[in-house]
Amino acid sequence: MTMRGTPHHAPDSMTAAAVATARSWVIGAVVYALASLLVHSMTDSWATDQRLESTEWRVFLLYLPAALYAFLATLAAAQLHPEPFRDQPAAHLLACLPVPVVAQLVSLLRHRGAGVEGQAAPTVAMILGCLVAVAVDLRLSTGTPD
Template sequence: MTRYGYQGAHPERRGAALLALVRAWAIGLVVLLFSEYLQAALVYEHLATGPRMESFGGRLLLIHLPNAVCIALAAWAAARIHREPFRESLPGHLTAAFAVPVVAQAINMAVQWRELAAEGVLLSNAVLVVGCVAGYTADRLQDET
């Protein structure tokens, strides 16, 4: 027991854990912004024309699938940079990997709330889950090799 009756982690250890999380979030944010920029510059500028965006398949292929790749890359990068021994804590590691995509999704929904359709909300959230799971799975697969 400590002086105040709290048996928590040592303050330096908590600070190091927070620093590891912030570092992972920073990398995840950079990767998400860069990949979304590339998506906007390449896909939206050149491929996402009016007729292609009218069909469900076109929207799925040109909006949602590239978004899933961007989210997976961000989750993977954040998880990869999250260092030992903090990777061993499942809640901490999941927070490191998923915080940036989840917060970005929440901000996106808040900013575009009035223009969203049910299809967009459902697919965007499904893409978030698929991308996060794919990025986390890629990180775990690299740990096993």
């Protein structure tokens, strides 16, 4: 019985999987938002029109942070995704990848007229951040020595 006097039933595996996935999404979203706010607060003063004309500055101010947000959000979501669900590759990827992917899709929709570089470069940065995070998560979960 629970505190309210109703019998307690263990959640079935589908419910447990959904809760685990949702929890990973929430932590991924929180990490993504916090990383974005922190980096933007540090770099906004550097992002002048003159600097943003330079490819190197755009990479430094826009695309590297995009890869960092995706990496941190994906890794946090992946690390929080519990056993036994993380042993199922599709379920594990579904738990750790949607936050950066959805954030990138929203960004693409908001900046539709950004041109090829303005759409492709942040998308590639997001993909690279996610791939590195999945690789790091796999390495951490297998405990493979160096």
